[in-house]
Amino acid sequence: MNIQLTKMELIEMLLNTRKTSVLKKVKAVLEEDxxxxxxxxxxxxxxxxxxxxxxxxxxxxxxxxxxxxxKL
Structure with missing residues (x-):
């Protein structure tokens, strides 16, 4: 599994969704993490x-x- 490709797919899916319930669930999962x-x-x-x-x-x-x- 290519993690970068998976991230890009998820970003695209998030950008295309119109359901606030989906966005709230994703946000809750990411905040738990x-x-x-x-x-x-x-x-x-x-x-x-x-x-x-x-x-x-x-x-x-x-x-x-x-x-x-x-300076580093």
């Missing part, structure tokens, strides 16, 4: 947040982060 964080993921996020709030980790402004990324 986005929420894939595990309990371990949440523990890591909480630990990092706590380190940030306590001042243990360094933080950057958006401009600093953007400049750092653009």
């Amino acid at each position: 986005l929420d894939q964080l595990t309990a371990e993921d949440y523990q890591i996020i909480d630990a990092r947040r706590n380190r940030h709030l306590s001042g243990e980790s360094k933080s950057f402004s958006w401009e600093d982060a953007k400049q750092s990324i653009l």
Whole structure:
């Protein structure tokens, strides 16, 4: 199965549908797929947040982060 071809077929089908019920169902399925964080993921996020709030980790402004990324 060619995943890129499948995606293109789905995009075409979505563009051609006139049924809002179909669009709502597809949207619901895709949104479910986005929420894939595990309990371990949440523990890591909480630990990092706590380190940030306590001042243990360094933080950057958006401009600093953007400049750092653009240098890569």
